[in-house]
Amino acid sequence: MRQxxxxxxxxxxxxxxxxxxxxxxxDGISRRxxxxxxxxxxxxxxxxxxxxxxxxIVREDGASKGAGGGRPPTTLRINPDAGCAxxxxxxxxxxxxVVVDLLGRPLLSKRHAIRPGAVPSDVVTAMADxxxxxxxxxxxxxxxVLGLGLACPGPIDQDLxxxxxxxxLAHWTRVPLxxxxxxxxxxxxxxxxxxxxxxxxxxxxxxxxGVANFAYFFFGTGIGGGLVLNxxxxxxxxxxxxxxxxxxxxxxxxxxYCGNRGCLESLVSPSAIVAETHRRLAxxxxxxxxxxxxxxxxxxxxxxxxxxxAAAGDQLAGAVxxxxxxxVASVAVNVVNITDVDLVVLGGRGIRHVEERYVDAVVSxxxxxxxxxxxxxxxxxxxxxxxxxxxxxxxALVLHATYSPQxxxxxAH
Amino acid sequence: MRQxxxxxxxxxxxxxxxxxxxxxxxDGISRRxxxxxxxxxxxxxxxxxxxxxxxxIVREDGASKGAGGGRPPTTLRINPDAGCAxxxxxxxxxxxxVVVDLLGRPLLSKRHAIRPGAVPSDVVTAMADxxxxxxxxxxxxxxxVLGLGLACPGPIDQDLxxxxxxxxLAHWTRVPLxxxxxxxxxxxxxxxxxxxxxxxxxxxxxxxxGVANFAYFFFGTGIGGGLVLNxxxxxxxxxxxxxxxxxxxxxxxxxxYCGNRGCLESLVSPSAIVAETHRRLAxxxxxxxxxxxxxxxxxxxxxxxxxxxAAAGDQLAGAVxxxxxxxVASVAVNVVNITDVDLVVLGGRGIRHVEERYVDAVVSxxxxxxxxxxxxxxxxxxxxxxxxxxxxxxxALVLHATYSPQxxxxxAH
Numbered sequence: 001m002r003q004x005x006x007x008x009x010x011x012x013x014x015x016x017x018x019x020x021x022x023x024x025x026x027d028g029i030s031r032r033x034x035x036x037x038x039x040x041x042x043x044x045x046x047x048x049x050x051x052x053x054x055x056x057i058v059r060e061d062g063a064s065k066g067a068g069g070g071r072p073p074t075t076l077r078i079n080p081d082a083g084c085a086x087x088x089x090x091x092x093x094x095x096x097x098v099v100v101d102l103l104g105r106p107l108l109s110k111r112h113a114i115r116p117g118a119v120p121s122d123v124v125t126a127m128a129d130x131x132x133x134x135x136x137x138x139x140x141x142x143x144x145v146l147g148l149g150l151a152c153p154g155p156i157d158q159d160l161x162x163x164x165x166x167x168x169l170a171h172w173t174r175v176p177l178x179x180x181x182x183x184x185x186x187x188x189x190x191x192x193x194x195x196x197x198x199x200x201x202x203x204x205x206x207x208x209x210g211v212a213n214f215a216y217f218f219f220g221t222g223i224g225g226g227l228v229l230n231x232x233x234x235x236x237x238x239x240x241x242x243x244x245x246x247x248x249x250x251x252x253x254x255x256x257y258c259g260n261r262g263c264l265e266s267l268v269s270p271s272a273i274v275a276e277t278h279r280r281l282a283x284x285x286x287x288x289x290x291x292x293x294x295x296x297x298x299x300x301x302x303x304x305x306x307x308x309x310a311a312a313g314d315q316l317a318g319a320v321x322x323x324x325x326x327x328v329a330s331v332a333v334n335v336v337n338i339t340d341v342d343l344v345v346l347g348g349r350g351i352r353h354v355e356e357r358y359v360d361a362v363v364s365x366x367x368x369x370x371x372x373x374x375x376x377x378x379x380x381x382x383x384x385x386x387x388x389x390x391x392x393x394x395x396a397l398v399l400h401a402t403y404s405p406q407x408x409x410x411x412a413h
Numbered sequence: 414m415r416q417x418x419x420x421x422x423x424x425x426x427x428x429x430x431x432x433x434x435x436x437x438x439x440d441g442i443s444r445r446x447x448x449x450x451x452x453x454x455x456x457x458x459x460x461x462x463x464x465x466x467x468x469x470i471v472r473e474d475g476a477s478k479g480a481g482g483g484r485p486p487t488t489l490r491i492n493p494d495a496g497c498a499x500x501x502x503x504x505x506x507x508x509x510x511v512v513v514d515l516l517g518r519p520l521l522s523k524r525h526a527i528r529p530g531a532v533p534s535d536v537v538t539a540m541a542d543x544x545x546x547x548x549x550x551x552x553x554x555x556x557x558v559l560g561l562g563l564a565c566p567g568p569i570d571q572d573l574x575x576x577x578x579x580x581x582l583a584h585w586t587r588v589p590l591x592x593x594x595x596x597x598x599x600x601x602x603x604x605x606x607x608x609x610x611x612x613x614x615x616x617x618x619x620x621x622x623g624v625a626n627f628a629y630f631f632f633g634t635g636i637g638g639g640l641v642l643n644x645x646x647x648x649x650x651x652x653x654x655x656x657x658x659x660x661x662x663x664x665x666x667x668x669x670y671c672g673n674r675g676c677l678e679s680l681v682s683p684s685a686i687v688a689e690t691h692r693r694l695a696x697x698x699x700x701x702x703x704x705x706x707x708x709x710x711x712x713x714x715x716x717x718x719x720x721x722x723a724a725a726g727d728q729l730a731g732a733v734x735x736x737x738x739x740x741v742a743s744v745a746v747n748v749v750n751i752t753d754v755d756l757v758v759l760g761g762r763g764i765r766h767v768e769e770r771y772v773d774a775v776v777s778x779x780x781x782x783x784x785x786x787x788x789x790x791x792x793x794x795x796x797x798x799x800x801x802x803x804x805x806x807x808x809a810l811v812l813h814a815t816y817s818p819q820x821x822x823x824x825a826h
Contacts, residue, residue, distance in 0.1 A: 003435075003625075003644040003818055005428040005453040008421075015418040039824075040418040155788065212416075213650040225751075229647065230820075231416040236753020237626040240785035247747040251663060258784040260746065333673065334660040338638075338751055340649020371671040372653035375568065405416055407643075407820060411452075 004411040015040060017405035019048045023058055023076050024103070024403070025210045030073035049076060057082045057102070078102050084140050085402075086131055086148045086187065087395025089194065090123070090177075092221060097130045098388065099138045100395040104205030108138045109391065120175045128184035147188040149397030150181060151390045153221060154193035158239050161191055190397045194218060194390040195242060198347055198383070199226025200233060200400045201393030207345045207381035214343040215335045216383075217244060217328065219350025219358075220390065223265045227339065232407055233400070244335060245269075249327050264331050268324035270303035270350060277306050277320050288316035303350070311353040318357070325358045329365035336370040336378050347383025348390065355382050417824040428453060430818035432461045436471055436489050437516070437816070438623045443486035462489060470495045470515070491515050497553050498815075499544055499561045499600065500808025502607065503536070503590075505634060510543045511801070512551045513808040517618030521551045522804065533588045541597035560601045562810035563594060564803045566634060567606035571652050574604055603810045607631060607803040608655060611760055611796070612639025613646060613813045614806030620758045620794035627756040628748045629796075630657060630741065632763025632771075633803065636678045640752065645820055646813070657748060658682075662740050677744050681737035683716035683763060690719050690733050701729035716763070724766040731770070738771045742778035749783040749791050760796025761803065768795050 015038075022034045029037075035045045052058040059079045080101040089096040091114075098109040112130045114123060131148065152163055161178025182189040192200070195218035202208035202216055212231050218224040223245030227234040235241055245265035246258040253262020254272075266272060278301065281294045290309050293300045309317035332344050344362055351358050359382050366378045385392045400406075428451075435447045442450075448458045465471040472492045493514040502509040504527075511522040525543045527536060544561065565576050574591025595602045605613070608631035615621035615629055625644050631637040636658030640647040648654055658678035659671040666675020667685075679685060691714065694707045703722050706713045722730035745757050757775060764771050772795050779791045798805045813819075 003431055003451070005431040005451040005457070005818075006424055006823075007453070007457070008424075011419055011421075011424055018416055018418040021416060038416070038418040040420070044418070044420070155784070227751075229642065230645075232643075234642065236785075237755040238753055238785050238788045240788060241751065241753035243750040243753075243784045246784045247750045248662070248743055249664065251743065258782070259786060260750075260782045260784075330661055330664065334747060335751060337656040337660045337673075338640075338654065338748060340651055340654035340656075342650040369671070369673045371568070371656045371659045371673075372649075372651050373672060375651045375653060405418075410419075 006410050010410050014405055014407075014410040015044060016048050016051070017403060019045060020052065020057070020078075020403050021405050023052075024078050024204075028061060028075040028077055030075060032073060034076070055082075080105065083144050083146045084138075085146045085395040085398035086135065087151070087197075087391045087393070087397070088127060088131065088148060088181075089151045089197075089391035089394050090127070090153070091194075091390075092153065095123075095127060095130055096388075096391040097127075097134045098391045098395055099134055099140065100205075100392060100399075102399065104201065104392065104396050104399060106388065106392060106395075107140075108134055109388070110134050110137075120172060120177065120180065124177070124180045124184050127181055131185050131187075142186075145187060146402050147190060147398040148181070148185060149197065149394040150178065150189055150191040151194040151197035151394035151397070152177065152191060154195070154224065155240060156191060156193050158191060158235075161189070190401050192394075192397055193224065194220055194393075195224025196226045196233065196235070197393035197397055198224075198385070198389040199228060199242075199345075199393065201385055201389055201396040202226075202345050202347065202383060203228055203233070204396040204399055204404075205392070206347075206383055206385050206389070208343065211343050213339070213341040214345055215242070215244070215332070215339060215341045216345045216347065217332070218389065219346070219348035221350075222269050223328075223350075224348075225335075227341075229339065229341075231405075244331050247331055247334060249330050264327055267327050273306060273320060273324055274301070274303055276323075277301060277317060280316055280320065284316065289314045290317060304352075307351075307353040310357065321354050321357050322361070325354075325361035326365075328358060329361040332362045332380075333365050333369045336366055336372070340372055341378065343379040343381060345381050345383055347385060349387035352387050419823050423823050427818055427820075427823040428457060429461050429464070430816060430822075432458055433465065433470070433491075433816050434818050436465075437491050437617075441474060441488040441490055443488060445486060447489070468495075493518065496557050496559045497551075498559045498808040498811035499548065500564070500610075500804045500806070500810070501540060501544065501561060501594075502564045502610075502804035502807050503540070503566070504607075504803075505566065508536075508540060508543055509801075509804040510540075510547045511804045511808055512547055512553065513618075513805060513812075515812065517614065517805065517809050517812060519801065519805060519808075520553075521547055522801070523547050523550075533585060533590070533593065537590070537593045537597050540594055544598050544600075555599075558600060559815050560603060560811040561594070561598060562610065562807040563591065563602055563604040564607040564610035564807035564810070565590065565604060567608070567637065568653060569604060569606050571604060571648075574602070603814050605807075605810055606637065607633055607806075608637025609639045609646065609648070610806035610810055611637075611798070611802040612641060612655075612758075612806065614798055614802055614809040615639075615758050615760070615796060616641055616646070617809040617812055617817075618805070619760075619796055619798045619802070621756065624756050626752070626754040627758055628655070628657070628745075628752060628754045629758045629760065630745070631802065632759070632761035635682050636741075636763075637761075638748075640754070642752065642754075644818075657744050660744055660747060662743050677740055680740050686719060686733060686737055687714070687716055689736075690714060690730060693729055693733065697729065702727045703730060717765075720764075720766040723770065734767050734770050735774070738767075738774035739778075741771060742774040745775045745793075746778050746782045749779055749785070753785055754791065756792040756794060758794050758796055760798060762800035765800055 095112045199216035216226040225242035225244035250262030254266040256266040310321040612629035629639040638655035638657035663675030667679040669679040723734040
């Protein structure tokens with residue numbers, strides 16, 4: 001693919017998105033401030049805002065905060081009720097569906113379990129039923145629903161709308177899920193992998209709002225990653241950027257299905273943490289609140305139980321989590337050295353209850369180990385979207401595709 | 414910094430650069446092909462080409478290759494003599510200066526040794542003399558010299574034109590080198606770190622021509638890196654992206670000045686390779702062509718001698734180089750997993766004579782270990798600019814700043 005030129009209509013759409021982005025990022029902003037922030041002329045901003053007001057996407061709202069003397073300039077805000085987006089997170093074990101307003105705030109969410117071994121058509125039916133239930137309950141007219149965002153475990157083929165052989169869904173090879181789901185629910189569907197969706201959610205309404213460059217570590221079934229570089233979601237040459245989970249941290253460590261050895265995921269995935277905890281419990285035969293449940297039925301000592309024990313102060317569980325957090329921190333240092341991001345965000349349900357242990361390890365590492373620390377220290381944030389990062393991110397995929405200033409659209413052929 | 418809008422004059426300059434880029438990449442191209450490649454209308458392309466012809470930057474050149482029946486369309490080519498750029502590589506031990514034509518082809522180059530402990534004003538004088546000598550000898554009128562590109566060891570402060578405390582130049586802290594050099598030679602100066610300059614050179618006239626996403630491993634005094642993502646040089650939030658040399662490969666390995674332990678540079682820099690070779694020679698006391706010179710004067714067994722011995726088939730030297738190459742390959746896998754580039758390029762004088770060993774190790778690793786290898790296998794290339802990558806890259810900084818389509822200019826405030 002060659003580098004493309006641009007033209008007036010594309011520039012118009014792009015500038016409209018840039019203005020909307022500023023209004024969405026600010027908690028009230030004047031036309032003059034939008035012009036200052038974007039480098040657009042006041043005339044261009046006025047014209048764009050007039051059309052956004054006519055369409056009801058933006059509303060005027062009294063005086064701008066911090067305005068000086070004279071007639072206070074009118075404040076612009078997003079009208080959160082002008083539309084909504086549906087998000088669907090497809091986890092191998094569970095579907096989660098959410099409806100969010102234009103600011104990315106969840107209005108309602110629901111869950112539905114998937115039985116092991118479910119075939120694609122069953123899952124699509126369950127997805128369509130869940131979306132129907134949620135939309136009926138939240139009572140939004142269909143005309144206001146901008147679309148459906150779908151977050152799936154990777155790898156996916158975004159152009160074809162396919163799920164490509166996810167490791168946990170052995171017979172789900174090359175399923176045209178986007179088309180099947182769009183036919184079943186009657187909405188346009190935007191699909192991405194769960195980690196990228198979570199990063200987009202973070203950019204829209206989480207810790208990544210207005211941050212030019214950030215890396216997102218997503219703790220789900222595995223360890224996914226998302227990158228926003230120069231204000232754009234960065235997907236890479238084959239749409240597989242941000243595979244932080246498969247970068248190496250321990251030469252000669254455990255073999256991973258990815259082809260690498262000692263990669264992060266092989267050491268800190270839920271199953272790796274469970275295996276390591278079970279090994280230590282079997283060795284020590286006590287000295288942990290997990291010993292009794294483990295000696296009764298090892299299966300009860302799962303990832304959630306280990307995280308809760310660590311959070312409650314159990315030393316054995318805490319040591320396993322802290323070791324995992326140190327490996328994550330080493331990869332965060334590598335990501336910072338390679339991509340020079342401004343911010344590292346941690347999120348997803350896989351760090352629930354032990355968020356601080358992971359954040360502390362990463363904060364300490366990025367403050368002391370990247371070469372660029374002498375120029376500035378990278379920020380670290382816990383996702384405010386928490387365990388819902390992927391499903392809220394799925395809905396944000398729609399808002400992002402509809403409203404965000406995307407260079408790919410500015411430069412598309 | 415907020416995401417900026419754009420306007421008509423910026424779009425005009427950007428599209429001009431996009432057209433010029435296509436003409437520079439092709440070995441003869443018609444106006445129609447330029448329009449197809451860039452998505453611009455034939456009218457826009459015609460207008461831009463007319464002005465480029467008037468300015469003498471582009472020339473018409475008979476029939477386009479592969480044209481069908483009818484009147485053959487006119488072929489457009491860059492006029493390599495329309496201008497030239499000067500490149501200067503500031504290595505702590507040596508200055509190298511080159512003049513290149515508009516296609517990035519070297520016309521003449523010269524070297525000048527720097528004595529240890531030289532102060533900034535001495536070095537600037539030596540730089541100005543060297544540039545003056547080269548320009549006098551190559552006999553190009555000053556009016557055709559587009560500018561001077563300067564490649565320095567990092568870290569640098571690009572906005573201020575400063576060199577920030579390079580490790581090998583202890584008392585060179587915050588020197589305003591760009592301004593000093595510009596005053597001394599009477600040319601505008603564009604500065605970047607040596608690895609980024611080498612990547613820009615690769616994009617202009619080397620292995621990275623027309624490649625949307627590539628990572629460049631630069632083997633100089635240390636191990637530098639450069640990234641081109643989405644056709645743009647990616648510099649990161651603090652202009653320190655691409656520090657591949659300081660990513661970790663061996664937990665608990667040797668401490669590095671960067672703050673990390675077991676990072677690539679601490680294991681495979683010239684001094685690390687020399688230390689490891691000396692250690693093995695002292696242990697084995699023979700079994701290598703390097704033993705005799707080592708037992709006479711260890712200082713004679715330097716990085717170049719070790720690389721040459723490895724190239725000549727010496728087992729001990731070959732084993733040290735191969736171990737270094739395996740560490741580089743591991744980092745290449747991490748870079749591919751994180752950035753999903755299409756191509757990895759290796760260059761710089763630090764791999765001279767043993768290029769194949771490094772290329773082979775990286776080829777083998779990126780074919781088997783990144784997660785995305787199931788989607789496509791990343792290309793690996795040796796820099797055709799070889800040991801001159803940094804100085805030719807320095808000159809290419811000027812061509813890049815003058816002619817390349819840069820989104821930062823399209824979106825600048």
